[in-house]
Amino acid sequence: MESTLSPMRRGRVLITAKSVAGSPQALKLIEQAGHEVMVKDPPLPFDEQWLIDQAREVDALVLAMEPVTSRLLDAVSRLKVIARPGVGYDTVDLEAASRRGVLVTVASGTNDQSVADFTFGLLLQATRAIAIAADSVRQGRWDRVTGTEAWGKTLAIVGLGRIGKAVAKRARGFDMRVLAVSRNTDDAFAREQGITFVSLEEALREADFVSLHAPLTPDTQDLINTRTLAWFKPGAYLINTSRGGLVDEQALAEAVRGGHLAGAAVDVLKAQGAGSQSPLINVPGIVVTPHMATFTRESMDRVALSVARSVIAVLQGQRPEHIVNPAALEAAGL
Known part of the structure; x- marks a missing residue:
């Protein structure tokens, strides 16, 4: 044929x-x-x-x-x-x-390196409100923001593929303890980078920062939801540069508004583009960027x-x- x-x-x-x-x-x-x-x-x-x-x-x-x-x-x-x-x-x-x-x-x-760079940019923006402070100066004010250090904290990476691995390498520069949730365990890489594989629940309970790098599949749809958000360590931050569908957006917005999470930073939404009605937009403590991590x-x-x-x-x-x-x-x- x-x-x-x-x-x-x-x-x-x-x-x-x-x-x-x-x-x-x-x-x-x-x-x-x-x-x-x-x-x-x-x-x-x-x-x-x-x-x-x-x-x-x-x-x-x-x-x-x-x-x-x-x-x-x-x-x-x-x-x-x-x-x-x-x-x-x-x-x-x-x-x-x-x-x-x-x-x-x-x-x-x-795009591994670009997304990994951007992930840490979002993490620092979430914890230090750099853009908000810079905007206050632009407007003639001098609003200082008291933030949280990333140094020495625990980072959980959900999805240890190419991008997740690139994020893990950057975390070493911040002297972070790194936990990983992954279907495929690269034991050699984990030993080299000092990474510990754990369950999703253990990762969310222990991490100060949770960074999502998993593909969107029927199994990962709304992976972060009301039930799993309750596992998060109080005062933790969520970073998502993967897919908007991994997160129940309404549940995340409520977790930040209610103070259980200190904040979140996302580059992806379920409904993207100008005019998006995502419940994550304009929530104090949540940074949303227009899917530009690879740019x-x-x-x-x-x-x-x-x-x-x-x-x-x-x-x-x-x-x-x-x-x-x-x-x-x-x-x-x-």
């Missing part, structure tokens, strides 16, 4: 992800491989029909957080690859993509080039790196 991923003379690549669309080097790489690049700005709020209409005659999709549903996949018969410029893929109906032989790839290993020049260059290489590989009939649905390979004839 002829592979559905046989090399093509000219493929069509639809890009809505700004991190890739803004990389001349990545766009040039795709074009030099002989493929047509179409850069589009999706409407806000998201309109699935718009994406279906744009994607009907394309071979590759490079999307940001737009959901890829079974309905969309039914409508795009030429589609061969969905390349995500990040490490999350919870917005894609993976089972439907696999049935249709559509490969889904991520940009693993490209460094270095990281965005790596991400964009990784995406471009994945798209080119698939359109040349080759297996790309970082496939998240290997079950699609058989349906695709590979």
Whole structure:
């Protein structure tokens, strides 16, 4: 049987992800491989029909957080690859993509350091209110804020993948005790970095800071909820640079308002974008940033080039790196 991923003379690549669309080097790489690049700005709020209409005659999709549903996949018969410029893929109906032989790839290993830097930036902002104090000076005041030291405290990392490991390495510079909750235990790394693997309940009860780095799955949906928030050490802080769906936002807002948690800092929400009605926004003690942890020049260059290489590989009939649905390979004839 002829592979559905046989090399093509000219493929069509639809890009809505700004991190890739803004990389001349990545766009040039795709074009030099002989493929047509179409850069589009999706409407806000998201309109699935718009994406279906744009994607009907394309071979590759490079999307940001737009959901890829079974309905969309039914409508795009030429589609061969969905390349995500990040490490999350919870917005894609993976089972439907696999049935249709559509490969889904991520940009693993490209944004670890940027997200880890940002995680500690959020941690320090949460504890020291740096932006609030700087804003008071900007407004002609001189409001000093008494904060909490990070030095020597206990940090719990939930999800010890690439980003979690990068955060753990930074914690050593703060002389922190590091606990980890992870399905996959890298014992050699844990010994090297002085990390102790514990249960989620033990981590939350002992940590001064809890940093989330787990993928969003049915098992981790609302992992931080009313029940697990009660396990938190009084006065602790929650940091989330992973996925908004890991947190019951209303429960977190109430935990901070009620004083059980000293604060929280999140870069991700369940409903993202301008005009979000998240209950975490404008809560005193909760810092919310617009999903920008990966936004460094270095990281965005790596991400964009990784995406471009994945798209080119698939359109040349080759297996790309970082496939998240290997079950699609058989349906695709590979």
